[in-house]
Amino acid sequence: AQKVTQAQTEISVVEKEDVTLDCVYETRDTTYYLFWYKQPPSGELVFLIRRNSFDEQNEISGRYSWNFQKSTSSFNFTITASQVVDSAVYFCALSEAAIRGGSNYKLTFGKGTLLTVNP
């Protein structure tokens, strides 16, 4: 069975601080996909990034960066110089790869981390 753990339920920082959101996953698949989604106070889910299990390169997109380490089954997300607009719930998710007889690519979500950035 797949599992995603986001141990940090809530994090509060002051604007311009760097913050890292942790994500640890469990899967028996050798091929899998990891995602981060953002849920701002308005409630919609916004896709941020995807990573497949064969690509351990870290990625940077503006103030966002992601650190994927297969050895520790972690896919952590760092926001540099945080801003008030970064306040949201952030979800890490794991997608299973093709299964025998077909693929469904359903997502297993962590419970989310509520990030509050104070001015």
Added chain:
Amino acid sequence: NAGVTQTPKFRVLKTGQSMTLLCAQDMNHEYMYWYRQDPGMGLRLIHYSVGEGTTAKGEVPDGYNVSRLKKQNFLLGLESAAPSQTSVYFCASREAGGTYNEQFFGPGTRLTVL
């Protein structure tokens, strides 16, 4: 393109009432999903569909039924609503194949069962 839309946005039901949530997507996606989001629980998969005319159970299917009569629509039904079904419901869709593809989510439906 509207992407993924959900109807209604809000609904209040009394215990035992029935209702149907509609999800529509205009991206010609094969796969569609229904999730529920509860405080502190993240999103959990209720049912999903890998193509028109197909449906399958997810993690928490009890109390719900679904239908995918048309490729662009995925309906979630509650036959006899219970307070435990108070939640925010999200629909999502994705393209077939391309295992790297992300799911696109609708704006959500907030359902309260009294």
